[in-house]
Amino acid sequence: MSTPTIESNQKQCKISQENNLKDKESEEMLITEDELNAIKNNWLTKTQLTSNKLEYPVLPKKEARNILITSALPYVNNIPHLGNIIGCVLSADIFARYCRQRNYNTLYIGGTDEYGTATEAKVLEEKMSCKEICDKYYNIHDEVYRWFNIAFDRFGRTTTKEQTEVVQDFFLRVKDEGFIFTDTVDQLRCENCEKFLADRFVEGTCPDCKYEDARGDQCDGCGHLINAPELINPRCKLCNQTPVIKSSEHFFLDLPKIEPKVKEWVAEAESKWSSVARAIAKPWLRDGLKSRCITRDIKWGIPVPLEGYEDKVFYVWFDAPLGYLSISKNYHKDYEQWWKPEKEMDVSLYQFMAKDNVPFHAIMFPASLLAANQGYILVKHIMAVEYLNYEDTKFSKSRGVGVFGTDARDTGIPADVWRFYLAYVRPEGQDTNFNWTDLATKTNSELLNNFGNFVNRSLAFAEKNYDGVIQEMELRDEEYNLLAHVQRELTQYNLLMEQAKLRDSLKLILSISKLGNQYLQAQQPWAKIKGNDDDKKIAGTVSGICCNLSCLLSSLIGPFMPMISLALRSQLGLESHYGLIPDTVTILLEPGHKIGKSFPLFTRITDKEIQAYRDKFGGVKEEKVKKNKKTQKQSKQNKNPVAELEKSMADLKN
Numbered sequence: 001m002s003t004p005t006i007e008s009n010q011k012q013c014k015i016s017q018e019n020n021l022k023d024k025e026s027e028e029m030l031i032t033e034d035e036l037n038a039i040k041n042n043w044l045t046k047t048q049l050t051s052n053k054l055e056y057p058v059l060p061k062k063e064a065r066n067i068l069i070t071s072a073l074p075y076v077n078n079i080p081h082l083g084n085i086i087g088c089v090l091s092a093d094i095f096a097r098y099c100r101q102r103n104y105n106t107l108y109i110g111g112t113d114e115y116g117t118a119t120e121a122k123v124l125e126e127k128m129s130c131k132e133i134c135d136k137y138y139n140i141h142d143e144v145y146r147w148f149n150i151a152f153d154r155f156g157r158t159t160t161k162e163q164t165e166v167v168q169d170f171f172l173r174v175k176d177e178g179f180i181f182t183d184t185v186d187q188l189r190c191e192n193c194e195k196f197l198a199d200r201f202v203e204g205t206c207p208d209c210k211y212e213d214a215r216g217d218q219c220d221g222c223g224h225l226i227n228a229p230e231l232i233n234p235r236c237k238l239c240n241q242t243p244v245i246k247s248s249e250h251f252f253l254d255l256p257k258i259e260p261k262v263k264e265w266v267a268e269a270e271s272k273w274s275s276v277a278r279a280i281a282k283p284w285l286r287d288g289l290k291s292r293c294i295t296r297d298i299k300w301g302i303p304v305p306l307e308g309y310e311d312k313v314f315y316v317w318f319d320a321p322l323g324y325l326s327i328s329k330n331y332h333k334d335y336e337q338w339w340k341p342e343k344e345m346d347v348s349l350y351q352f353m354a355k356d357n358v359p360f361h362a363i364m365f366p367a368s369l370l371a372a373n374q375g376y377i378l379v380k381h382i383m384a385v386e387y388l389n390y391e392d393t394k395f396s397k398s399r400g401v402g403v404f405g406t407d408a409r410d411t412g413i414p415a416d417v418w419r420f421y422l423a424y425v426r427p428e429g430q431d432t433n434f435n436w437t438d439l440a441t442k443t444n445s446e447l448l449n450n451f452g453n454f455v456n457r458s459l460a461f462a463e464k465n466y467d468g469v470i471q472e473m474e475l476r477d478e479e480y481n482l483l484a485h486v487q488r489e490l491t492q493y494n495l496l497m498e499q500a501k502l503r504d505s506l507k508l509i510l511s512i513s514k515l516g517n518q519y520l521q522a523q524q525p526w527a528k529i530k531g532n533d534d535d536k537k538i539a540g541t542v543s544g545i546c547c548n549l550s551c552l553l554s555s556l557i558g559p560f561m562p563m564i565s566l567a568l569r570s571q572l573g574l575e576s577h578y579g580l581i582p583d584t585v586t587i588l589l590e591p592g593h594k595i596g597k598s599f600p601l602f603t604r605i606t607d608k609e610i611q612a613y614r615d616k617f618g619g620v621k622e623e624k625v626k627k628n629k630k631t632q633k634q635s636k637q638n639k640n641p642v643a644e645l646e647k648s649m650a651d652l653k654n
Contacts, residue, residue: 031484039483042584050577051101057332058107069108072353076112076137077122079404081395083388086422087354093150097559101581111156111327115301116316117200144405156327163326168305179254179371186229188243190236196297204231255289277382281362294318321365340375350381383500386427401619416561426503440605451513452602458546459598468595471540487585509556516549551588555579
């Protein structure tokens with residue numbers, strides 16, 4: 001007898017492992033008796049077909065699930081790119097739409113962050129006033145989000161009288177509570193420009209990771225917040241000269257004093273945060289909170305409402321989060337019902353952002369609200385994500401790299417397809433990558449060949465053979481087994497959507513349409529309809545089941561692809577409103593219901609189109625880059641560039 005070799009033993013072990021995996025998968029696929037009984041009991045249950053119509057105003061209600069959703073306020077100094085869009089506003093919109101389709105009492109607010117040095121820097125670049133810059137880019141953001149079908153209840157801005165009132169009143173309240181103090185701080189001052197340099201007007205080497213282009217407030221290399229005087233080899237962005245350190249008196253938020261309450265709250269709340277949010281917030285509390293300066297020596301901002309400090313304004317990280325309150329106030333005068341709800345009124349606050357905004361929403365803003373001691377709600381769910389990159393590089397407007405909001409519109413690719421793909425590659429656990437080839441592949445395979453193929457075949461068959469009328473359905477084991485599998489996917493879909501795990505939720509929708517395709521292909525109703533009476537009954541049942549699954553899919557896809565959802569529901573002969581997202585699989589289209597005219601929902605993206613897009617958005621030509629650098633160099637040679645900036649901001653006092 002021959003002795004088994006090591007290689008043969010390894011081969012046998014591998015085969016055994018593969019067989020075990022197959023057995024495990026088979027067991028997972030098997031439907032239990034309980035699942036079958038549940039489907040049989042639920043199938044004929046009457047279900048609300050559409051979600052509730054929206055009413056104004058949306059205010060918290062007793063004995064209702066009240067959901068308040070915010071998306072991080074983007075700086076109003078540039079056009080948002082795809083990473084910005086999925087990082088906050090689109091993710092929040094998908095979740096808000098889901099909540100509305102579940103009939104939760106939902107308010108979704110967003111806006112633009114318009115004060116601070118980001119705007120001042122843009123003033124120098126475009127030679128406009130601060131107000132003109134804010135108006136221009138607010139309108140661009142608004143147009144882009146409208147094109148992407150972002151359904152804010154209120155899309156506001158921070159340059160409003162309501163924002164000034166909220167911020168100044170809030171500051172005075174926190175000061176009265178003993179959490180504000182003054183201190184003299186060292187700041188960088190450019191003697192050439194004759195001004196203190198705000199964070200965005202100074203760059204240098206990060207003291208932590210040695211990244212050479214760190215800003216005066218935060219390092220893009222390691223993500224740490226820093227104080228400008230800590231920079232190694234600092235340089236003025238206005239004239240490229242080396243600034244000097246000089247002192248100035250400012251207000252501080254006493255974070256160490258409020259730290260015990262913050263730690264107690266975080267310990268209770270963080271389990272409902274995304275893994276990204278938890279990972280970023282943890283070191284802040286582990287290393288101990290430090291007092292943070294909340295004022296700046298700049299022009300464009302909300303003035304400090306105290307005598308002797310009129311020339312100082314509030315720093316953007318203190319000012320901007322309070323924009324959620326002022327935008328809510330702009331939405332409705334009773335906005336405090338959301339932010340200071342009565343004890344018996346439960347309100348859950350969900351906040352969506354990219355990872356760079358986590359410290360402000362997990363530490364700074366909650367600490368400020370706790371310090372105010374006014375009964376403000378604190379965030380329950382911080383839904384932070386990593387970054388979306390563009391074809392293995394960073395988005396860059398100046399270099400012409402990447403797709404920005406206006407570019408997406410100009411490609412001719414429908415907004416819903418963009419929404420679908422951005423959700424599909426949403427960077428929930430790690431940085432992900434936008435890729436043109438992958439966009440085409442996912443569109444052509446998942447939307448066209450899977451989802452679109454199933455619903456179009458289902459509706460076209462009913463239209464051709466039954467004049468669009470849903471037939472009587474006599475369910476057999478095959479149908480109950482299918483619906484039980486669909487129930488599993490639906491249950492998991494709702495579970496993941498409740499946690500705002502949008503990427504995996506979307507894939508479950510595609511899994512349901514795949515199950516439908518497999519069922520349709522296995523049953524072949526186009527053949528059975530030509531057979532005997534029993535076969536014809538089966539064909540009618542299969543048709544009815546597939547049309548009902550299409551109706552379920554029209555609801556589930558609504559948060560991700562709202563226009564596709566409405567188009568599909570129109571084909572199903574339903575009113576122009578979003579479907580209720582149910583807990584259980586039930587009959588939605590009863591026998592006798594007549595569907596409308598079917599048509600394909602998606603168009604194939606060709607290789608030729610993909611190559612054209614890649615060429616267009618892959619970067620500017622070398623000659624243009626050199627020209628831009630030359631222009632920037634000439635700008636830096638200006639002896640006193642800040643004079644024009646101060647002149648342009650005169651409208652702040654008007």
